[in-house]
């Protein structure tokens with residue numbers, strides 16, 4: 076796992092642990108052995124540590140953190156002490172990335188050089204811990220306190236040039252990194268090492284530490300609301316200036332241990348792997364990412380120049396994929412093109428893109444008013460409004476117009492892909508690509524396969540998702556798929572709570588304190604109360620009934636129409652300055668509770684004869700989350716989602732479920748399935764007119780076991796395969 080190579084008078088220690096050179100136990104052993112061996116060899120005058128493959132080192136092996144037996148000697152700090160105490164100079168030669176423990180290894184070395192394309196950082200905070208192999212104590216000695224606090228608490232990576240500027244690197248190289256390291260080593264042989272040992276030098280700006288800490292703390296509390304690790308990162312850097320090196324390092328170890336055992340880190344580590352597992356798709360027929368090749372996509376069409384269509388077009392052109400944007404109405408088309416240009420201008424303003432890059436994007440965007448212009452494209456994404464008949468007409472026409480190999484995708488957020496596919500003679504090439512609004516910002520892409528969608532079609536849209544930088548999850552078709560189907564239960568309970576005693580701000584506050592970025596009523600004001608109204612009207616129409624503000628039940632199912640009263644008053648949300656909240660036109664970001672809304676809710680309850688009472692926060696959380704969790708288990712049971720991780724990724728990236736709480740499925744696993752099942756049964760008895768409380772069979776089966784079944788085994792209980 077660490078290759079030991081003698082090259083003239085140099086010992087090269089090459090970390091060789093694919094795919095990302097994580098510091099697993101054998102690597103740590105290999106590094107210690109290598110340093111000792113080189114020091115024992117009189118011919119060796121200096122040592123170079125380098126990474127084999129595409130990166131220097133991705134840090135500690137995160138999988139070991141859940142298996143405490145694997146965190147065994149030599150731990151990373153003792154590896155580091157062996158490196159630092161080496162009597163011969165040790166140079167780290169960085170290419171690709173040096174992250175977390177990887178950067179710590181470099182900070183134990185006496186010198187650090189890196190390729191100009193390399194990036195370094197401490198991403199530990201993103202998995203709920205801190206750089207616990209003396210990173211928080213060593214970095215401030217090179218970069219100063221303020222920079223170290225920012226870099227460690229944010230987890231951001233910086234490029235080699237900036238790392239050099241802040242004293243982290245001794246040289247930025249343009250040539251072959253190993254050759255440059257050898258030349259560098261030859262120059263430093265024989266130079267005194269003590270001043271190069273970071274444990275022997277002081278933090279230069281230590282006298283400022285309290286002021287720097289207070290500023291950083293205020294920023295971190297605002298930016299990373301609810302998260303513990305960023306605060307611990309700051310405290311640990313503060314210690315580096317207030318204590319002796321050894322004492323600060325011991326404190327750092329105490330802090331990382333506490334974080335590592337805590338709920339947030341466990342959830343964040345789970346989220347790290349869940350996100351990566353989402354791309355490893357598999358169909359029930361056995362086709363998977365490992366055995367199916369995607370088709371080449373070199374040109375695309377997007378139908379509909381509204382908010383969704385324009386946003387999707389931005390995603391494609393930003394990734395260098397040409398788009399023909401089709402909109403029947405020339406004025407709408409022009410507006411769509413302007414919207415796209417405006418979105419890209421915003422990116423230029425934020426320095427996420429140069430004006431030249433924007434111009435290149437616009438060059439590969441063409442407008443058209445007829446579907447005929449799509450005859451030659453490789454893939455089309457339809458993004459017209461949610462109406463099955465309209466979509467079927469468009470797909471039938473596309474089937475005639477497009478070349479036989481063209482894939483036809485729908486951006487439907489709810490409709491059955493099979494019903495859309497059956498309007499064509501190529502159902503194997505029809506698939507759902509459900510983007511979340513705003514499409515150019517939200518990172519989630521929910522790809523939906525129908526009963527006839529071919530593995531190649533699936534592979535192609537999964538690859539497309541990767542190419543445009545989305546976190547892409549594959550699900551099976553059904554009404555609302557995974558995202559909207561399960562989130563609808565959450566939204567329904569939030570509305571029922573309004574009818575039973577809460578006001579919008581009560582519910583939003585509780586769910587925001589739980590960790591959601593925004594409560595459901597603020598989200599509704601942002602996305603538009605009119606949008607929700609239109610969807611509900613469509614659903615009612617499809618089900619053959621008229622939905623009015625008087626409706627309380629349909630087919631024995633409870634319905635809440637409080638929001639529809641707001642719609643009728645023209646309160647559509649932020650865009651009209653009033654919705655569930657009111658907004659000062661000069662500060663649309665600040666929702667203000669509105670007594671008029673309280674009156675609407677109270678009137679609604681009086682009219683419907685609904686009794687109101689005080690509802691405790693715990694019930695608000697349970698009602699919204701457990702209703703969704705129960706539906707998530709059904710989705711798993713029906714194999715609409717293949718694994719619980721996919722559902723959690725959808726909630727994190729589609730609905731801002733706090734990453735540090737894992738997702739609804741992970742949350743349920745932590746609460747305990749017995750408890751979740753008991754509460755679902757309790758609410759089912761209390762609310763017999765809400766079918767989302769009918770307990771899922773899978774949940775019941777799992778809860779009936781005397782011991783908790785780990786999430787990784789839930790799938791085995793699907794379809795009665797395990798009872």
Ligand SMILES: CCCCCCCCCCCCC[C@H](O)CC(=O)SCCNC(=O)CCNC(=O)[C@H](O)C(C)(C)COP(=O)(O)OP(=O)(O)OC[C@H]1O[C@@H](n2cnc3c(N)ncnc32)[C@H](O)[C@@H]1OP(=O)(O)O
Nearest residue numbers: 095097133134135136137138175176198206207208332351
């Ligand atoms: C009783 C309690 C005991 C408590 C004891 C406490 C004391 C313990 C002392 C420990 C001291 C450790 C201190 C150290 O500071 C901690 C760390 O270093 S934590 C790790 C920090 N590093 C990261 O977070 C990096 C994470 N990785 C990435 O950002 C990216 O993977 C990448 C490196 C930029 C590469 O990106 P890509 O090329 O896109 O590739 P993937 O992301 O798809 O990854 C490929 C593959 O590798 C797996 N992987 C990546 N990094 C790690 C890792 N660090 N450990 C394990 N596995 C890793 C990733 O999951 C992919 O595999 P797959 O999931 O697809 O199988």
